[in-house]
Amino acid sequence: MSEFATAAAGIAEELASAPTAAAGNWRSDTIRLRDGVADGVVESTAGHDLYGGSAGIGWFLAHHARHACSAEQRAAARSAFEQALEASEGMLRQRQLSLYGGAAGVALAVEEGARAIEDPVLRAEAEQLAQHVAVAACTDRIAESDLISGKAGLIVALLAFAWARPNRTGALRPAVRILSEQLVEEAEQGWWGAAWPEGGDPGLCGLGHGASGIAWALAEAGAYLGDDRLREAARAALRYEAGRFDRHRGSWPDLRGTGSGKPSGWMDAWCHGAIGIGAVRWRLWEAEREPQLLAQATAAMATMRNRIIEASRAGPDAKIDATLCHGLGGSIELMLLAYEVTGRAEHLAAARKVGRLVLRLRDEQQGQWTVGLPGGRDVPGLFLGRAGIGTSLLRLDDPRAMPSPILPGLSSRRLRLAAVSQAVTLGMPHAG
8 A cells, every 4th residue: 555545544544433423424623703704713513515514525435435445434424425415405495505515515525425335325315406406506596606606616516417417417407508608698708808706806817716617617518518609708718817827926816805906916726826727727628639728737837836846845834734725735636637637647746746745744743734724723624624635645546546626526527428438439329
């Protein structure tokens, strides 16, 4: 067993044996708010969403359980999914539909996790939940546009089910159509491209909240629906973001707050900045092979490498974040995605080098993983905690062990296209 697989197994064992894991719940450090202002860290329940709750933790445990043949981890994953599905009923009532904080993310996590542990009952429940989300999205207009909270994230989640079940899409296809057309209608467009301003700020850059996430959703919807207008809207979003690239800094600005006069910030992470932007460029280059996409993906990789060099020079007191959202885990996943798309072994070798840095930083901190919550120590969740670190470590051992979490739902389309390709090769009929 490699050093990465050993470390991933340690995290999975800790999560599966947690005192409340059998009940599908975990405790987590979280930010305490007073009058909307952060006021220290407190322990609380982790919740049940994909970003930081039981859905995301279960997603990691299910894939690791298949890899390690662990009955304990499989049982913990099932409990996590059952609790997340139960919580999704309240999410639907409160119209919390989003990919990372709501019912769509629960549906997607259960779908992919149940596929890993071969549980058809859970997959059927996930499909039913996805249909409910689709109906709700067709009924009530979603205010937000982005991947984390808005229409783009819903498109990505619903497309995963549509690709996996081409003969029973139900409300999925109409919902994807409606949400995509709403994104196009709401765009602010010009010669510079397309953007989605919110809250007085200009259109943001990045995957989590900005143009990259919306461009990715529109491109995938355009491919699924065969709609060139959606593909062109995706290209317009990419043009806008390309125009925001700062050649001197080699990165894209964080424009939050600039509408009220604040200067641009700079963040090279999954949610904002080079890592998420690079991930979308690699995915679209995989599909379209356009040179400018490769150039932008390469620029993002260069920015990320500079950040890794800085982290490697930091001492143990720096407490370098190892997680997916804005830590070294995102850098690892970007390199692994580059490897999956190009097949070039040097990307895998570079990712493993960063993985060894993550292990070194853990050892320098007496075995403590540095999580993405400032001041936090025990964070089990996927994007700010140990489940995400475990995911990247397992994928460093074998990228095929589980799908990348930084482009959620993409594995469904890849599996579908692989099945169609195999059927065509063998001369067999195929659906869709």
